[in-house]
Amino acid sequence: MRYRVYSDYLKERYGEKVYKLPISLPVTCPNRDGTCGTGGCVFCGEIGAGYENLPASFTVAMQIKANKEHIVPKYKAKKFIPYFQNFSNTYLPPEKMGDYVRQACLEDVVAIALATRPDCIHDEHLLVLRQIKEEYGVDISIELGLQSVNYHSLIKIKRGHTLAEFIDAVLRIKSFDMEVCAHLILNLPWDDMADVIEDAKILSALNVDQVKLHALYIVKETLMAKWYQEGLVPMISMEEYVERVVTFLEYLHPDIVLQRLIGRAPEKNTLFTNWQTGWWKIRDAIDQRLEVQNTHQGRCCDYLNGKAVRKYL
Secondary structure (H helix, E strand, C coil), X not given: CCCCEHHHHHHHXXXXXXXXXXXXXXXXXXXXXXXXXXXXXXXXXXXXXXXXXXXXXCCHHHHHHHHHHHHHHHHCXXXXXXXXXXXXXXXXXXXXHHHHHHHCCCCCECEEEEEECHHHCCHHHHHHHHHHHHHHCCEEEEEEEEECCCHHHHHHCCCCCCHHHHHHHHHHHHHCCCEEEEEEECCCCCCCHHHHHHHHHHHHHXXXXXXXXXXXXXXXXXXXXXXXXXXXXXXXXXXXXXXXXXXXXXXXXXXXEEEECCCXXXXXXXXXXXXXXXXXXXXXXXXXXXXXXXXXXXXXXXXXXXXXXXXXX
């Protein structure tokens, strides 16, 4: 492979295939309840990101059991990662968050993943998670929604935080010996190829462990949908998205794992999703472009550790 694939990484780390089980909690987001904003990010719908999740009214155990009933017969799965996916899953008192996580630490669970915002990680949360990690022998991965390193774009999409909060969160999570996965949207209307390259450079310099790439969805009944219908959201072509992903990979450190190159969202919930093309076709186009250009992840990752003074060494 010309980039580090998440499924291969999991097999290397745990000795066999590992499957993620999406979990919903009855949580919200500080960008919705007035703490740092209302209405959420301009692209975020009322149900957040968990299109395939079970209702948050189900207990953690109920959700795990139901997801296993679907996955185990189909994939013969034996090891799992419960993924607390929807909204900001550390936007809770630390002990209450810990209670939810402990419920997911079953015998066949090798790791826990929590999706959250960079401004929702306090050292007290990390202390609780480290205790759980040591007590149950599970890995902990924090998935941080960043979307772009361009802080002007972050303001436009009403993220409620800038790049500084992301940097702070990554440094503290890593100091507690936990993994970080960063989420990026590579085709925000205000970002160009220079931003894509800087995305890769910042994540590499911070030594994040994993990355999830998304193309921008236009979710119905959002502010972004209103802008889109008014012609205020120019969308790049699928071919340019492929080019951006390839360039991003070239500048990304070769040790960083790619959880995915393109996301998914049901068409019934969106006005625009992946150029109305199957996500796998876009992934295949990325793979083909890498082959044609004979390039690979990390090819241009030569900017760290004092590049300008290497001639003196």
